[in-house]
Amino acid sequence: MRILAIDDDPVFLELLAGMLKMIGYGQVTTMPSGEEALHELDFSGVLYDCILSDMQMPDMNGAALTTAIRQRTAYRQTPVLMITAMSGKNTVDDAFAAGATDYITKPLDIIELRARIGMVDRLLAERRRLAEFARLVGQRAAAAEIKAEFETPILIPGFERGIEFLAMENYLLTLGVKRMYSTSAFAIHIKNAGIIFNKASGSTYVQMLGDVGAQIVDALKTEDVMISYAGSGTFVCMVERDPGQSPDDLEILINIGLMDFETIYAADRLPVPQVRVGEAARSAFLSPTKPTRILERAIQSAITPPEKRSKNGQMVA
Amino acid sequence: MFRSMAVERLDTLSSAWVRLDSGQNIREALDDIRMVAHKIAGTAASLGHSNLGTQAAEVERLSIEGAGRTALMKALRPLIAGLAELLDD
Numbered sequence: 029m030r031i032l033a034i035d036d037d038p039v040f041l042e043l044l045a046g047m048l049k050m051i052g053y054g055q056v057t058t059m060p061s062g063e064e065a066l067h068e069l070d071f072s073g074v075l076y077d078c079i080l081s082d083m084q085m086p087d088m089n090g091a092a093l094t095t096a097i098r099q100r101t102a103y104r105q106t107p108v109l110m111i112t113a114m115s116g117k118n119t120v121d122d123a124f125a126a127g128a129t130d131y132i133t134k135p136l137d138i139i140e141l142r143a144r145i146g147m148v149d150r151l152l153a154e155r156r157r158l159a160e161f162a163r164l165v166g167q168r169a170a171a172a173e174i175k176a177e178f179e180t181p182i183l184i185p186g187f188e189r190g191i192e193f194l195a196m197e198n199y200l201l202t203l204g205v206k207r208m209y210s211t212s213a214f215a216i217h218i219k220n221a222g223i224i225f226n227k228a229s230g231s232t233y234v235q236m237l238g239d240v241g242a243q244i245v246d247a248l249k250t251e252d253v254m255i256s257y258a259g260s261g262t263f264v265c266m267v268e269r270d271p272g273q274s275p276d277d278l279e280i281l282i283n284i285g286l287m288d289f290e291t292i293y294a295a296d297r298l299p300v301p302q303v304r305v306g307e308a309a310r311s312a313f314l315s316p317t318k319p320t321r322i323l324e325r326a327i328q329s330a331i332t333p334p335e336k337r338s339k340n341g342q343m344v345a
Numbered sequence: 346m347f348r349s350m351a352v353e354r355l356d357t358l359s360s361a362w363v364r365l366d367s368g369q370n371i372r373e374a375l376d377d378i379r380m381v382a383h384k385i386a387g388t389a390a391s392l393g394h395s396n397l398g399t400q401a402a403e404v405e406r407l408s409i410e411g412a413g414r415t416a417l418m419k420a421l422r423p424l425i426a427g428l429a430e431l432l433d434d
Contacts, residue, residue: 037384039347043391084383113386113405134387135398 029149030074031056034065034093035082035111044080044111044136051142062088066096075102078148080132083112083119091122098127105155105183107148124199125254127191131202151194178225181259184234187241189255196256196266200319212308213266213322214275215330216244216282218301221261227298237261239289240282240301247281248273262327275305306330307337347392348431354381355428362421365414378421379408385424394431400424 031048033056035041041058048056057074059065062085069076079097083090090110097103110123110131120131132144181193203211218224218240225233237257244255244263254266273281282303293300306329309322329337357377364374382405390398404420 037387039350039388040384042346043388047391082387086380111387113383113402135390136387 029053029055029077029145029152031078031080032059032065032068032076033057033080034059034062034085036060036085037082040082040134047136047138047141048145051138051145053145061085062090062093062096065093069097069100069103076106077152078145079103079106079108080111081108083110083123083131089119090128091119091126094123094126094128107151109144109148120202121199124191124195124202127195129192129195130198178222178261179259181257182234182237184237184241184257187238187257189245190241191254191256193256193258193264196254196264197320197323199254200266200323203319207268208311208319211266211268211322212270212310213264213326214308215258215306215323215326216240216263216265216278217304217306217327217330218261219304220299220302224298224301225261228296232296232298236293236298236301240286240303243282243285246285247278258323258327262330264323264326266323270308275307279303279305304330304333306332347388347394351428351431354385355425355432357381358421358425358428362418362425365418365421371414375408375417378417379405382408382424385428394427397424397427397431400427 031053033041033044033048035044035058038060041060045056045058048054057068057072057076059068062081065079065081068074081090081093085093088096090112094108094110097106097108107129108123108127110120110128111134112120112131113134120128123131130144130147132140183192184190200208200211218237224236228236241255241257241263244265248265250272252267252269256264256266258264282305286300286302290300306326309325309329311319311322358381361374361377361381364370365378382401385401386398386405388398389395389401400420400423404417404424407417407420
């Protein structure tokens, strides 16, 4: 795995490169600033598999660097891991919003480093496997492969506001107890996703997901929401304050927006996607659970028709 | 490399300490302290200097939170002494 590591502290870079080598990752290039890292990405001719960047750097911080990296087509999906001091954990919010995949804390712990990089390695291996599959058996078979993985969370091409589901889960794990209780998640489920999936080609299905994603962004009318596609026709949104709109209003707005695509879907003999918005899920006080549990509860609420939900409708993790 | 950089960092922290003490160029001194403390906090523990790492993390926390000059100088003292001791060894 070719790794590009960025930090303004040469001691840290030497230490990081040494530890990575120790756990089996010897192809590490180091850069002292965001600007030099971007120059390396643009002009070195090397395609890096993973980028590790310090969060707090003078001139260009980790979040700004992540934004710039994501603007480069070749690096739209490359895992970007932020490295941050424990005292700076709150600042990783911006990096996740900019498209970071995960974070590692300073001082480095070799067990944590091995676990985080191991996760990246597995993610890359899976992507390579899919790419190799597509290359060997052609586009048609590749589309069939997409069909076989209806449940898989994907990063929808062209849906700029979407972040990886894995990144959303990782973000939740960074929140302290206090912020955890002020964060809520709600999901938007495409009720007829299964039907469209079975009728459409892989690329048409992914395009449909992009249409729904765009309508969600339009209907939410706010930038302060993290949106991710969780697989099985379901999007998850995460907000720190109250969403401001009721699930019913949001559902109507999205469905009206989707009706504009009626003729396009009719030409493909496909039904127009119809969504259901679930109730917001929050963490319950005095009931410590896995932080990512609120995502599961939000998804469950959106999948379940209102008449079959619990009486108060509120999903508490 | 940590040891050779420690000379430069001790120098920066000592000079910032003097500026804090005299009340001159305080903003610049605080920036220097936060930057150097951040770097030491990120590496010292991994290189076997866990005390130094803890002291630096405390200085970094105080400078981020905008703690008063007295509290910051109190926390800086053991960090500067620790760095000097490391260089004496």
